[in-house]
Amino acid sequence: MARLPVYLRALSTLSEAGTAVCSSEDLAAAAGVNSAKLRKDLSYLGSYGTRGVGYDVDYLRYQIAREMGATRDWPVVIVGIGNLGHALANYSGFRSRGFRVVALLDADGTRHGEVVAGVVVRAFSDLHVIVREHGVAIGVIATPAAAAQDVADRMVDAGISSILNFAPTVLTVGPDVAVSKVDLSKELQVLAYHEQRKATHQETAS
Amino acid sequence: MARLPVYLRALSTLSEAGTAVCSSEDLAAAAGVNSAKLRKDLSYLGSYGTRGVGYDVDYLRYQIAREMGATRDWPVVIVGIGNLGHALANYSGFRSRGFRVVALLDADGTRHGEVVAGVVVRAFSDLHVIVREHGVAIGVIATPAAAAQDVADRMVDAGISSILNFAPTVLTVGPDVAVSKVDLSKELQVLAYHEQRKATHQETAS
DNA sequence: ACGATTTTGTTCTCTCGTTCACAAACTCCT
């Protein structure tokens, strides 16, 4: 489920606050969801709660982390070291959640050898070697839109099976490849849409 | 609708490719959605297509842009100039979609005066003045999680009514404030979850 | 030891969104 990371984060926050046991109501409030939905989600993983008591925060956190594969380290390759790639390479949230950036790749030869976040930028053609060497399963695309599809194709060819795409393009890949898309400006546009609607409604109402 | 930005982007791509008219099938393929869904979405805006012909790319693009408020410029304030805030300030996708970063704010006094992406970093306490001066309606939070709620409260207090939150926290705001959340590591965690499931299924199958 | 109370796990219902399918409408060719 896509909500598991949110629960995990909420549990971490509770744990840091010193909470040992929490009810589904508490956790649901911290995660910003309905308590029934939370319980249903957790029941898919198994019965980790105790009726009349609640959930053991650390125990549940470990169980979710294990189910999500957050207990192991995931090697990650980032392709495209522009503004965004740079920020992603430095983003501490990745490392703290078990993601290790093992390589930064860029098509621009003038950037090769540059060190970003303690990792040397290498040529895109090294992808195959790096994937084989580190057993990389997850790739991040932070290139311009025009290059994204080609990068994705080569990633799949190199053996990567999960792609996080920051380029504003629809990627077409095989059925056994998972693609997740993050469009930074899309979110802003949705907010602008709401603002716009508010404004026009105001207008027509007056 | 949350899909309008995707349609807009697909239309721009088609327009740049020299396409004057497109069918709902074409546009749906470019946007990565079902054609019936696309037509129904567009019908909410009005009847901008011609039966037997399709949609005029530029005309439809203008209509969607107008509906979404993408025809005007939206002043935006970014709070928190760490790695992420830095990248967001430099992100060209914002400017090209009509978002203008009018101010960068940070609580850290040592960063004040620093110029990022052509904009001077100022004190967080200047928020009220800036919002009033530029008529800012949209704020971006790129601070650590611990500071996010406080920043959000002050944004609302200053008159901001739409917030894009990059901090991994659930923000609680009033009902007339729109909050959109982007969690960079959440997406990676979902991918890792899929990988993990694939691995365990492989294991149990063998 | 037993009832009262709390909280989980699960079933049931309902609403929303997606998809199929078709009628209306427009163009093109003859």
Added chain:
DNA sequence: AGGAGTTTGTGAACGAGAGAACAAAATCGT
């Protein structure tokens, strides 16, 4: 001009997901 062929717009069926509601189970107080 008229029919064949497309393509939109929309009504209807379908399915998934969300929330309410309840039974099972555990604790606590007496």
